[in-house]
Amino acid sequence: MDAYTDSLERLISALGKLPGIGRRSAERIAFYLLDTDRDEADALAQAVHDVKTKVGHCTQCGGLAEGETCALCANPRRDRSRLCVVEKPKDVLRIEATGGYSGLYHVLGGLISPADGTGPETLDLARLRRRVDEGEVEEVVLALSPTADGDGTTLCVAEHLKGAGVRVTRLARGLPTGASLEYANPGMLADALRDRQDLGS
Amino acid sequence: MDAYTDSLERLISALGKLPGIGRRSAERIAFYLLDTDRDEADALAQAVHDVKTKVGHCTQCGGLAEGETCALCANPRRDRSRLCVVEKPKDVLRIEATGGYSGLYHVLGGLISPADGTGPETLDLARLRRRVDEGEVEEVVLALSPTADGDGTTLCVAEHLKGAGVRVTRLARGLPTGASLEYANPGMLADALRDRQDLGS
Known part of the structure; x- marks a missing residue:
């Protein structure tokens, strides 16, 4: 035109290809960038470039890192006796945001999905086993999505850690905090019933 | 963190500073860019940079241009007898999108706003008058927003073009197509009544 x-x-x-940005939003952002000061636009262009050139994977946990090791693995104050297994780097952020976990992470980089033909061999479980066998780890917390693929992967990882001499746990199932019982689906409710918690007697 | x-x-x-992009969307887009192929991310970074370095103003109409003259002013098939006066470059796109106008444009770059202390001298109306006096123009269509500032500017521009020997018009007022009469405000309805159209007799 x-x-x-x-x-x-x-x-x-280019903006219209980003997730959640339609043609109208892309136009609005483009005109904003046209009008904004040069420094802000340059910062954005540079940041996009840097993310593609500088960010790689941590050689220890598989999470995001600039350089060999990520800030979490390098932090001496993290509790090295616990290892939280997640699917992808973004999951690390979600768990960190709770403020309730101080251990290390292990990023699988995917889930086993029989429907997509992805088997256990894609996850490099031997690498996880080596980390566990190095001796400092006492508990492995499996924090995968409560879906068919996630649950399948949880079982497979747990199987793979048998005989390693560590406690293997998974995240609790139950009603999502803040949700109404009315909208809970039967599976959710069944989990919540089975794992009901004692309030004392 | x-x-x-x-x-x-x-x-x-940097993404969170863009209009309509909150923290969550910014995270989602950042992870998308991290995962997408290098070419797409580079294209975005380059496009942001180019817009700030290459896009300037057309020396004739004041609209957006790369180089001296914009594509509209340079197009020999545009009708040089009509000049549509708009507030900002984006308005040109809106009018072009209708497909109902084939003349040239004149971008004022702002509106007169007594409340903000912006007077007629900020709009360089002499430049508009010079274009009109060059002789090819037969009609000036004032396409400013139907607001207090827009209407004030319309009157002022019309005043400035007195004696130039051209027809001066403004966009029609009335009910917005597709809207319900129930939600029309009194000013809108009053305009629509006054400018009611004949359907024949």
């Missing part, structure tokens, strides 16, 4: 310049059209189309 | 790397945190914070 004549009314757009080439650069503007390219920016709108 | 330890769980983010520096580059990722910088990207999330």
Whole structure:
């Protein structure tokens, strides 16, 4: 369209590929960037570039890192006796955001999914086993999604850690805090009933 | 936060400054960019950079241009006898999107706003008058927002074009197409009544 310049059209189309950004939002952001001061726009362009060039995977946990080791694995104040197994790097952020965990992480990088033909061999469970066998770990917390693939992977990882001499746990199941009982589905309610908690007698 | 790397945190914070993008969306987009292929991310970074370096203003109409003249002013098939006066470059896109206008544009770059202390001198109306006096123009269509500032500016521009020997018009007022009469405000309805259209007799 004549009314757009080439650069503007390219920016709108690049923005429109981002998740949750439609054509209208992309136009709005493009015009915002056109009007904003140069430093802010440069910071954004540089940040996009840096994320693709500098961010890699931690050689220890498989999470995100700039350099060899991520800040969590390098932090001497983290509790090395606990290892939380998650599917992807973003899950680390969600668990960190609770403020309720001070151990280390292990990022699997995926789940076993029979429907997609992804077997246990894709997850490099031997690497996890080596970390556990190094001796400091006392408990492995499996924090995978409560889905068919997540539960399957949880069972498979637990099986793989048999004989390692560590406690293996998984996240609790129950009603999601803040939700109404009315909207709980039967599976959720069945889990909540089975794992009901004592309030004393 | 330890769980983010520096580059990722910088990207999330740069994205979070964009209009309509909150912290959660910024995180989602940042992780998308982290996972997407390098070319797509580079295209975005480059596009942001280009928009700030290459896009300037057309020396003729004041709209967006890369180089001296915008594609609309340079297009020999545009009708040079009509000039549509708009507030900002984005308005050109909106009018082009209707497909109902084939003339040229003149971008004022703002509106007169007594409340903000912006007077007629900020709009360089002499430049508009020079374009009109060059002789090709037969009609000036004032396409400013139907607000107090827009209407004030419309009157002032019309006043400024007195004696130039051109027809001066403004966009029609009435009910917005697709809206319900029930939600029309009194001013809208009054305009629609006054400018009612003949359907024949």
